[in-house]
Amino acid sequence: MSLLLQNVSYVYEQGTPMENTGLHPLSLEVKDDEVLAVIGATGSGKSTLIQMMNGLNKPSTGNIYYNGEDIFAEKYDRRRLRSQVGLVFQYPEYQLFEETVLKDVCFGPKNQGLSEEEAIGRARRAMRRVGLTEDYEERSPFDLSGGEKRRAAIAGVLAMEPKILILDEPTAGLDPEGREELLTELLALRRERQMGIVMVSHSMEDVARMADRIAVLSHGKLLMQGTPREIFREESGLLEAGLALPAACHILHLLKEKGLPVGTDALSVEEAKEKILAAFS
Amino acid sequence: MSIIRTEELTYQYKSYEEGQEQETLKQALQGLSFSVEKGEFIAILGRNGSGKSTLAKHLNALLLPSEGTVWVEEMKTSDEARLWDIRSTAGMVFQNPDNQIVATVVEEDVGFGPENMGVPTEEIWERVDKSLKAVGMAAYAKSAPHRLSGGQKQRVAIAGVMAMKPKCIIFDESTAMLDPIGRREVLRTVRELNEKEGITVLLITHYMEEAALAGRIMIMDRGRLVMDGTPRSIFSRRQELEALGLQVPQTTALADALRESGLPLSEGICQEEDLAEELAALYGRRKEAQA
Numbered sequence: 001m002s003l004l005l006q007n008v009s010y011v012y013e014q015g016t017p018m019e020n021t022g023l024h025p026l027s028l029e030v031k032d033d034e035v036l037a038v039i040g041a042t043g044s045g046k047s048t049l050i051q052m053m054n055g056l057n058k059p060s061t062g063n064i065y066y067n068g069e070d071i072f073a074e075k076y077d078r079r080r081l082r083s084q085v086g087l088v089f090q091y092p093e094y095q096l097f098e099e100t101v102l103k104d105v106c107f108g109p110k111n112q113g114l115s116e117e118e119a120i121g122r123a124r125r126a127m128r129r130v131g132l133t134e135d136y137e138e139r140s141p142f143d144l145s146g147g148e149k150r151r152a153a154i155a156g157v158l159a160m161e162p163k164i165l166i167l168d169e170p171t172a173g174l175d176p177e178g179r180e181e182l183l184t185e186l187l188a189l190r191r192e193r194q195m196g197i198v199m200v201s202h203s204m205e206d207v208a209r210m211a212d213r214i215a216v217l218s219h220g221k222l223l224m225q226g227t228p229r230e231i232f233r234e235e236s237g238l239l240e241a242g243l244a245l246p247a248a249c250h251i252l253h254l255l256k257e258k259g260l261p262v263g264t265d266a267l268s269v270e271e272a273k274e275k276i277l278a279a280f281s
Numbered sequence: 282m283s284i285i286r287t288e289e290l291t292y293q294y295k296s297y298e299e300g301q302e303q304e305t306l307k308q309a310l311q312g313l314s315f316s317v318e319k320g321e322f323i324a325i326l327g328r329n330g331s332g333k334s335t336l337a338k339h340l341n342a343l344l345l346p347s348e349g350t351v352w353v354e355e356m357k358t359s360d361e362a363r364l365w366d367i368r369s370t371a372g373m374v375f376q377n378p379d380n381q382i383v384a385t386v387v388e389e390d391v392g393f394g395p396e397n398m399g400v401p402t403e404e405i406w407e408r409v410d411k412s413l414k415a416v417g418m419a420a421y422a423k424s425a426p427h428r429l430s431g432g433q434k435q436r437v438a439i440a441g442v443m444a445m446k447p448k449c450i451i452f453d454e455s456t457a458m459l460d461p462i463g464r465r466e467v468l469r470t471v472r473e474l475n476e477k478e479g480i481t482v483l484l485i486t487h488y489m490e491e492a493a494l495a496g497r498i499m500i501m502d503r504g505r506l507v508m509d510g511t512p513r514s515i516f517s518r519r520q521e522l523e524a525l526g527l528q529v530p531q532t533t534a535l536a537d538a539l540r541e542s543g544l545p546l547s548e549g550i551c552q553e554e555d556l557a558e559e560l561a562a563l564y565g566r567r568k569e570a571q572a
């Protein structure tokens with residue numbers, strides 16, 4: 001069970017004088033029990049790529065297979081695909097529109113053709129899952145805090161019970177507490193539902209902590225993919241792509257430059273501490 | 282001399298909730314009194330909904346206090362006759378670069394503010410040149426803004442504010458939507474404006490590493506000012522910060538963990554370079570002692 005992108009490319013305004021390549025041919029697999037982080041500078045093609053994953057963008061060349069089926073085949077039910085591969089846009093809280101949080105979260109499952117009762121059941125489960133208790137159900141989405149709105153919007157996609165959840169910069173604009181809560185909940189979701197998560201992020205710290213695999217995009221090309229450890233070893237490649245190292249990892253690089261015998265291979269504060277203590281012992 | 286001063290600044294608004302007959306009064310800011318000296322670089326932190334943006338909007342008269350007073354230099358923000366003087370003294374850069382750019386050519390966008398203020402044409406061009414140079418975007422004067430990266434657009438927005446010759450610029454989460462390089466570009470620009478041009482900076486952010494670059498940090502919670510001090514003094518109060526929904530930068534967390542493991546590092550270290558330097562010095566001394 002997975003989502004497979006094979007030699008996909010994307011050209012904007014193809015056949016016009018404005019023709020512009022958004023993505024050069026690339027292949028990538030999303031397994032449905034892993035966290036894949038997509039990183040890259042603004043304009044590197046991240047959003048174009050993830051909007052292909054649920055069939056919103058049709059690749060100019062190449063094919064996309066979900067569970068072995070070509071999602072752009074003539075008879076393929078892309079509407080159903082979109083409930084199985086759920087996409088949460090950037091700043092999704094701007095898309096809340098209903099009178100109450102519960103109604104808003106129900107919108108997706110109702111559109112899937114579920115009964116009122118089933119839709120409400122799923123909406124409630126999705127709300128609890130992201131930490132929105134019963135007393136949020138009848139509140140207006142516009143009275144919630146930034147972090148709560150973001151979670152309500154994510155619940156709206158979760159209520160469709162997707163197998164793969166794609167999030168475009170889920171923590172942008174959230175305060176540290178909101179960020180922490182959201183990331184913890186995403187990890188729990190993945191564990192309990194065996195759900196695949198694709199996450200676009202500009203925070204190297206979040207990526208180092210969350211991802212099983214990282215895909216690095218640069219100028220519309222897939223520059224590299226690998227585990228966080230493999231990727232964050234490639235400092236020069238990352239800088240070239242307009243990215244950076246997580247802070248803990250960067251400090252180790254600084255120490256090494258200053259002549260300390262430290263390993264630079266650390267993804268968290270805890271690992272960096274061990275490396276530094278080892279140099280001092 | 283202070284450039285901004287507030288006295289018992291309070292802001293409340295009416296909120297109508299579903300199912301309730303009566304409106305409720307919400308307190309967004311409660312009795313804030315503080316002053317900002319010329320040339321300071323201040324970071325303002327606080328969780329979502331703590332009142333940071335509401336405060337920022339009071340500092341250039343986008344909002345007026347329900348009670349209390351805000352002064353920008355000697356001007357009261359409630360003095361309508363001085364509105365344009367206030368806004369050109371204290372400029373503001375917002376979060377989304379795409380919402381702040383109005384023209385189709387970079388230099389025209391930067392000239393928009395001074396033109397509206399009635400600055401003579403000759404001088405507009407001088408200001409545009411100087412502002413674009415100050416943010417490192419002079420080479421893009423004839424470019425179309427939509428072709429620029431997020432960090433570049435944000436620097437054009439900053440140049441647009443600069444062209445109005447402000448003494449103070451308020452950045453309301455201006456780096457939130459940028460990639461790591463874009464954030465670095467904008468922060469470097471902010472620091473240079475502060476250090477070289479002497480512009481007073483108020484930077485609202487959720488990134489603790491950005492706050493670590495400031496000379497002073499102010500922390501808001503539920504509409505009140507709850508902490509005010511240097512980054513070192515603030516970031517050495519980790520528990521209090523966490524209770525306010527904030528964190529210490531990763532650098533501070535690492536330094537704290539190392540200190541708890543017995544390395545004698547100073548408290549509240551919050552910049553990567555500083556931590557690396559202290560560790561290198563400590564390592565050098567240990568090696569010498571062993572030799």
